[in-house]
Amino acid sequence: MSVDLRIEGRAGRITLTRPEALNALSPAMSLAIERALIGWQDDPAVALVLIDAAGPRAFCAGGDVAQIHAEGVQGNFGFGRAFWRQEYRMNARIAAYPKPVVSLMHGFCMGGGVGLGCHASHRIVGGTTQMAMPECAIGLVPDVGGTRLLARAPGRLGAYLGTTGRRMGPGDAIFAGFADHYLPEADWPALVETLCTGALAIPAVEPPPATLPALRPEIDRHFASPDLPAILQSLQASDTPFATETLKTLERGSPLAIAATLEILRRLGPDPSLREALEMEFRFTFRAQGEADLLEGVRAAIIDKDRSPRWKHADAAALPQGLVDHLLAPLGEDRLTFEEEQ
Numbered sequence: 403m404s405v406d407l408r409i410e411g412r413a414g415r416i417t418l419t420r421p422e423a424l425n426a427l428s429p430a431m432s433l434a435i436e437r438a439l440i441g442w443q444d445d446p447a448v449a450l451v452l453i454d455a456a457g458p459r460a461f462c463a464g465g466d467v468a469q470i471h472a473e474g475v476q477g478n479f480g481f482g483r484a485f486w487r488q489e490y491r492m493n494a495r496i497a498a499y500p501k502p503v504v505s506l507m508h509g510f511c512m513g514g515g516v517g518l519g520c521h522a523s524h525r526i527v528g529g530t531t532q533m534a535m536p537e538c539a540i541g542l543v544p545d546v547g548g549t550r551l552l553a554r555a556p557g558r559l560g561a562y563l564g565t566t567g568r569r570m571g572p573g574d575a576i577f578a579g580f581a582d583h584y585l586p587e588a589d590w591p592a593l594v595e596t597l598c599t600g601a602l603a604i605p606a607v608e609p610p611p612a613t614l615p616a617l618r619p620e621i622d623r624h625f626a627s628p629d630l631p632a633i634l635q636s637l638q639a640s641d642t643p644f645a646t647e648t649l650k651t652l653e654r655g656s657p658l659a660i661a662a663t664l665e666i667l668r669r670l671g672p673d674p675s676l677r678e679a680l681e682m683e684f685r686f687t688f689r690a691q692g693e694a695d696l697l698e699g700v701r702a703a704i705i706d707k708d709r710s711p712r713w714k715h716a717d718a719a720a721l722p723q724g725l726v727d728h729l730l731a732p733l734g735e736d737r738l739t740f741e742e743e744q
């Protein structure tokens with residue numbers, strides 16, 4: 403199962419134990435975490451929940467998309483859809499949990515790792531933290547509630563982070579609203595010991611300087627429009643190092659996923675609820691295997707590793723808006739619901 407669930411002192415402990423796979427989140431792991439949260443919710447012995455991960459390299463580098471790809475290329479889209487449905491329900495449960503939830507996010511924290519750690523009530527990063535939402539690179543949109551975090555980021559920062567997948571160190575993660583506290587990782591064992599007594603006492607430590615604030619003027623200017631061709635045109639008209647590098651990054655991603663990400667953020671507005679974001683994301687992920695670029699993106703990045711995806715619509719300027727609208731259309735009876743949380 404690759405997740406260690408136990409009670410230590412007054413803390414419910416969730417530790418991902420799949421370091422050889424950078425603690426990638428599988429359906430079985432996600433379901434086990436949700437069931438543990440349900441079990442501890444009304445347990446008076448549990449004062450708080452602590453989420454961390456084994457191994458030096460990653461808190462969680464994302465969901466196990468290789469498994470989704472293996473099923474999807476065989477035509478079994480239901481496997482991925484069931485995983486996302488359950489995972490999103492788990493993400494919502496963490497955010498609404500009636501007890502404090504503390505996440506210790508070291509190393510790589512991406513995609514599904516963001517969904518697991520960044521909806522906690524107390525989000526802690528360390529010196530090795532590298533946080534990102536890189537889904538557009540594999541033909542998916544930022545999901546697991548990531549669009550809510552992106553929507554609430556300062557200025558047009560969310561559009562930039564969501565479409566480029568730029569990695570954030572601890573200072574930037576806090577600045578962008580993905581984390582709350584910085585604590586050197588050498589101090590984490592002592593903090594865990596304190597948390598296991600039931601005391602929610604997190605030391606106040608100044609985080610490393612953020613790099614994103616200095617880029618805000620360029621980000622806000624180039625990403626002012628939610629229209630992908632307009633963003634590309636703005637970047638092409640600039641010769642700054644930032645514009646050049648950002649343009650290269652966007653040109654590597656799936657134009658369809660990038661355009662859909664921008665449209666999701668436009669529809670959500672500046673302060674959506676987590677459930678609104680998850681429901682909108684699910685519209686895309688439900689259709690992503692058969693009608694978007696996900697299977698090809700995973701093939702190129704993870705399976706064959708040739709880094710040469712053949713996107714369905716390579717020309718962003720010719721991307722039909724009707725296709726984006728279709729991918730984000732309501733799902734009717736297939737919509738994401740949260741009844742299981744009651």
